[in-house]
Amino acid sequence: MSSFTPDSVTGVILAGGEGRRMGxxxxxxxxxxxxxxxxxxxxxxxxxxDQLLINANRNQQAYEALGFRxxxxxxxxxxxxxxxxxxxxxxxxxxxVIFAPCDGPFLPLDLVSQLLQATRTDNTRIAVAADGxxxxxxxxxxxxxxxxxxQQAMQQGExxxxxxxxxxxxxxxxxxxxxxxxxxxxxxLQ
Numbered sequence: 001m002s003s004f005t006p007d008s009v010t011g012v013i014l015a016g017g018e019g020r021r022m023g024x025x026x027x028x029x030x031x032x033x034x035x036x037x038x039x040x041x042x043x044x045x046x047x048x049x050d051q052l053l054i055n056a057n058r059n060q061q062a063y064e065a066l067g068f069r070x071x072x073x074x075x076x077x078x079x080x081x082x083x084x085x086x087x088x089x090x091x092x093x094x095x096x097v098i099f100a101p102c103d104g105p106f107l108p109l110d111l112v113s114q115l116l117q118a119t120r121t122d123n124t125r126i127a128v129a130a131d132g133x134x135x136x137x138x139x140x141x142x143x144x145x146x147x148x149x150x151q152q153a154m155q156q157g158e159x160x161x162x163x164x165x166x167x168x169x170x171x172x173x174x175x176x177x178x179x180x181x182x183x184x185x186x187x188x189l190q
Contacts, residue, residue: 015038016084053088104180118171124170
């Protein structure tokens with residue numbers, strides 16, 4: 001039995017991608033301002049959650065050395081962010097799960113509280129961060145009851161997070177675009 005309160009939140013850092021635009025590098029270990037990107041994300045996200053997990057499909061021992069439970073995708077290979085999200089939803093012991101990419105070192109310090117408040121206000125089970133112009137589909141708060149509907153959607157071929165969120169019903173929360181910035185290419189780290 002879990003000791004978590006109804007609004008307790010698990011954080012899942014998504015580090016399971018191929019990093020194609022980063023030349024195949026594991027983006028969590030790419031350095032920015034003298035530290036791996038994953039360190040920056042942990043620093044911003046950990047104070048906002050009750051438990052922190054890392055979703056990774058390679059370098060798992062290195063991620064485990066950070067002191068957090070590492071969860072690999074339920075299916076081997078690189079199946080995109082929805083597979084990491086499904087894995088996180090099925091691994092969490094809380095009602096809510098916040099997902100964030102391993103390459104987003106500037107996450108808002110009130111990310112979880114703002115997204116939780118939006119789910120209450122709008123009576124939704126999905127709150128997605130946006131930068132004022134577009135959704136940031138891997139910065140999202142999801143209720144764990146969505147694991148089964150997500151698994152069904154993926155079995156039917158769904159691979160686009162924003163399309164799946166819209167099919168369920170979501171609320172969007174705008175944040176300062178600078179806090180949602182992430183790094184996809186080496187030149188962006190300059």
